[in-house]
Amino acid sequence: MIELVQVSKTFNAGQPNEFHAVREVSFSIEPGRVTALRGPSGSGKTTLLGLIGGLTRPSSGRVRLDGRDISALPERFLTELRRATFGFVFQQFQLIRGLSVLENVMLPATPTGQPYAEVRTRALQLLADFDLDGRAEAKAQWLSGGEAQRVAIARALINDPKVILADEPTAHLDSVLSRQILAIFADLRAQGRSVILSSHDPLVFEVGLVERVVDIRDGRVTQA
Amino acid sequence: MTPQRKRRGSTLAMWALGLCALALLLILLDSGRLAALHAEALRQGQARAMSDQLTDPALFTEARFARHASQADRHAAFQDHPMALEHFPAGSLMPPPDATALMPPP
Amino acid sequence: MSFPHNAWLESQRGLIDFSIANLGRRRGRNLGLFLAYTLLVFLLASVVLYGDALRREARLLLADAPELVVQRLTAGRHDLLPAEWLDRVRGLRGVRAAEGRLWGYHYDPAAQANYTLLAPNDAPPAPGQVEIGAALARASGLDVGDVLSLRGFDGKPFAFNISRVFEAESELVSADLMRVNAADFRAFFGVEPDLYTDLALSVANPREVRKVAEKVLDRLPGARVIAREEMRRTYEAAFNWRQGVLLTFLSTILLAFALLAWDKASGLSAEERREIGILKALGWDTGDVLRMKLWEGALVSLCAFLVGYTLAWLHVFYADAPLFTAVLKGWSVLYPQFRLAPQIDLAQIATLFFLTVLPYVAATIAPVWRAATLDPDEVMRE
Numbered sequence: 001m002i003e004l005v006q007v008s009k010t011f012n013a014g015q016p017n018e019f020h021a022v023r024e025v026s027f028s029i030e031p032g033r034v035t036a037l038r039g040p041s042g043s044g045k046t047t048l049l050g051l052i053g054g055l056t057r058p059s060s061g062r063v064r065l066d067g068r069d070i071s072a073l074p075e076r077f078l079t080e081l082r083r084a085t086f087g088f089v090f091q092q093f094q095l096i097r098g099l100s101v102l103e104n105v106m107l108p109a110t111p112t113g114q115p116y117a118e119v120r121t122r123a124l125q126l127l128a129d130f131d132l133d134g135r136a137e138a139k140a141q142w143l144s145g146g147e148a149q150r151v152a153i154a155r156a157l158i159n160d161p162k163v164i165l166a167d168e169p170t171a172h173l174d175s176v177l178s179r180q181i182l183a184i185f186a187d188l189r190a191q192g193r194s195v196i197l198s199s200h201d202p203l204v205f206e207v208g209l210v211e212r213v214v215d216i217r218d219g220r221v222t223q224a
Numbered sequence: 225m226t227p228q229r230k231r232r233g234s235t236l237a238m239w240a241l242g243l244c245a246l247a248l249l250l251i252l253l254d255s256g257r258l259a260a261l262h263a264e265a266l267r268q269g270q271a272r273a274m275s276d277q278l279t280d281p282a283l284f285t286e287a288r289f290a291r292h293a294s295q296a297d298r299h300a301a302f303q304d305h306p307m308a309l310e311h312f313p314a315g316s317l318m319p320p321p322d323a324t325a326l327m328p329p330p
Numbered sequence: 331m332s333f334p335h336n337a338w339l340e341s342q343r344g345l346i347d348f349s350i351a352n353l354g355r356r357r358g359r360n361l362g363l364f365l366a367y368t369l370l371v372f373l374l375a376s377v378v379l380y381g382d383a384l385r386r387e388a389r390l391l392l393a394d395a396p397e398l399v400v401q402r403l404t405a406g407r408h409d410l411l412p413a414e415w416l417d418r419v420r421g422l423r424g425v426r427a428a429e430g431r432l433w434g435y436h437y438d439p440a441a442q443a444n445y446t447l448l449a450p451n452d453a454p455p456a457p458g459q460v461e462i463g464a465a466l467a468r469a470s471g472l473d474v475g476d477v478l479s480l481r482g483f484d485g486k487p488f489a490f491n492i493s494r495v496f497e498a499e500s501e502l503v504s505a506d507l508m509r510v511n512a513a514d515f516r517a518f519f520g521v522e523p524d525l526y527t528d529l530a531l532s533v534a535n536p537r538e539v540r541k542v543a544e545k546v547l548d549r550l551p552g553a554r555v556i557a558r559e560e561m562r563r564t565y566e567a568a569f570n571w572r573q574g575v576l577l578t579f580l581s582t583i584l585l586a587f588a589l590l591a592w593d594k595a596s597g598l599s600a601e602e603r604r605e606i607g608i609l610k611a612l613g614w615d616t617g618d619v620l621r622m623k624l625w626e627g628a629l630v631s632l633c634a635f636l637v638g639y640t641l642a643w644l645h646v647f648y649a650d651a652p653l654f655t656a657v658l659k660g661w662s663v664l665y666p667q668f669r670l671a672p673q674i675d676l677a678q679i680a681t682l683f684f685l686t687v688l689p690y691v692a693a694t695i696a697p698v699w700r701a702a703t704l705d706p707d708e709v710m711r712e
Binding site: 232233234236237238240241244245247248251252255258259262263264265266268269270271272273274275276277278279280281282283 | 343344346347348349350351354384387388390391392393394395396399429431446448450452453463465496497499500501502503504505506507509530558561629632633636637639640643644647648664665666668669670671672673674
């Protein structure tokens with residue numbers, strides 16, 4: 001269970017280009033559900049996603065994970081927690097060029113020090129689940145949009161996280177591919193994981209995937 | 225069907241490092257053998273130096289002073305060649321002029 | 331068969347995997363960097379190894395040089411001294427033996443080289459005969475049985491029969507040497523019978539050398555007394571200076587190289603920043619990112635150091651340092667051929683290691699430092 005209590009995030013505080021991305025947002029997210037943050041570009045959904053997943057700390061307010069305050073944790077502990085709990089899928093996929101698909105998927109597991117063979121097996125299994133095992137040795141920059149998105153999701157799953165966070169997952173995909181990706185999220189939900197995504201794509205809300213919508217505008221929650 | 229297992233980068237690195245270290249270790253270990261080979265030459269050189277009461281090695285023999293270091297005053301310029309610049313340190317950094325270029329044409 | 335799994339080791343291996351992959355992405359540039367660095371280590375190590383070995387050799391060869399050399403100074407310049415000086419110092423307490431030495435230089439225009447002529451007291455050659463050093467033989471193209479003709483002090487030609495060429499093993503001290511009979515020496519140089527070039531004194535007790543030197547100065551006002559240690563130090567100073575010039579030159583290249591590497595790396599490209607952000611977002615903390623970069627720098631420089639040093643060792647002790655002899659020979663007509671003996675100096679290796687590896691590693695990590703500590707949320711924003 002994730003709780004946000006009066007969370008705000010301000011960039012460039014005190015400077016002329018001060019920007020309030022998130023203003024006093026409070027809500028809770030129940031585990032095991034698909035939650036969507038809905039709002040136009042610039043509404044602060046991406047920042048909010050980052051705050052939920054511990055990618056950034058709030059300027060004020062608290063973020064709690066299962067009752068534990070994570071906003072004040074030192075970096076090392078926060079990172080460890082994040083690795084074990086959250087899996088991120090970025091809007092631009094953000095794969096490392098020059099590395100193979102397999103290497104990309106295994107990347108989040110490197111600091112955990114698990115045996116290489118085990119991680120590799122798990123990665124190959126994930127790729128097989130997404131019909132990508134034939135592309136395991138392909139370089140990341142050779143992939144199509146749909147393939148890259150699936151690799152990004154596989155990468156997010158390598159540490160077997162409870163929560164998947166996806167920022168605008170359908171932004172660079174056509175309708176067919178979008179439906180494929182959303183089906184994958186449905187599978188993840190069926191596995192018992194929590195899925196939190198941000199989007200302003202109407203398709204995301206049409207397919208019966210989303211169980212709860214949080215509307216955001218100008219950094220504030222308008223409907224939770 | 226698992227794809228062909230590619231070698232890990234770290235394996236390559238460790239092998240490379242290991243081989244380099246091994247190579248260095250081997251030649252360092254060989255130094256004992258080389259030194260032993262050299263001992264005879266050293267002995268002969270020492271015998272010659274002692275018998276003739278020589279005081280310095282025959283390096284830089286074109287220097288007026290260097291063949292017998294007894295000539296080298298601290299204030300003397302380091303002359304490397306009869307035609308070299310008699311100035312320190314420029315004399316050792318600039319090569320002496322080509323003597324044939326300064327000779328009058330036949 | 332499988333050994334106990336260590337999480338820390340495994341994670342470091344994973345980081346190294348990434349470092350190597352990173353290096354491989356710009357293969358040409360990194361290979362060039364590696365080669366340049368190896369070359370630099372090679373040159374630095376070669377200079378140090380060669381200089382140290384040469385100095386060691388000289389010291390060993392001349393360990394038994396006469397303890398004191400007495401010379402006469404006239405108007406501040408070295409002059410021939412009278413034979414009666416020998417009598418004056420012979421009786422001094424502490425002087426075990428005293429001998430008059432006859433030696434001098436002769437410039438041969440034909441070979442454009444300086445020869446050292448010596449009339450030894452120990453086993454002198456017969457009159458008319460000369461024993462020459464190997465380099466002299468090479469430069470003049472003469473051998474045993476040939477005649478070496480030189481112009482004496484009065485311009486008249488002097489013919490020497492070459493009775494012997496010195497052994498190659500002693501070339502470092504005998505390369506330019508001409509051993510002649512004392513009478514021939516005096517005739518060739520026009521040195522009166524009652525004059526010597528200088529005196530060689532041997533002192534029994536090494537601790538008394540200074541005292542004996544003082545006594546000699548008392549007995550022989552206007553003399554210059556040189557101790558073996560002083561000669562050694564002067565020669566070493568010349569050595570050190572030459573080596574120092576070379577090292578300074580190379581060190582400036584090293585510095586320039588380090589600065590260049592720093593400069594190239596200090597502007598992290600947008601791509602590199604993005605990737606560090608991704609790594610952090612995926613669950614690598616600051617330490618992991620920095621360690622990965624550390625491995626990258628350390629592996630390259632470590633390999634470069636090992637290879638460079640090994641090549642330098644081979645260059646100096648197995649190949650007889652062709653690079654240096656080529657340079658040194660350029661100014662020297664009679665260059666002795668000699669081998670140097672290796673000696674392992676751990677302090678020297680360590681110093682070279684720190685001078686080469688540390689700056690490179692620092693130059694690799696420093697630019698990444700700031701980016702590695704930033705929050706990964708930048709990756710989330712476009």
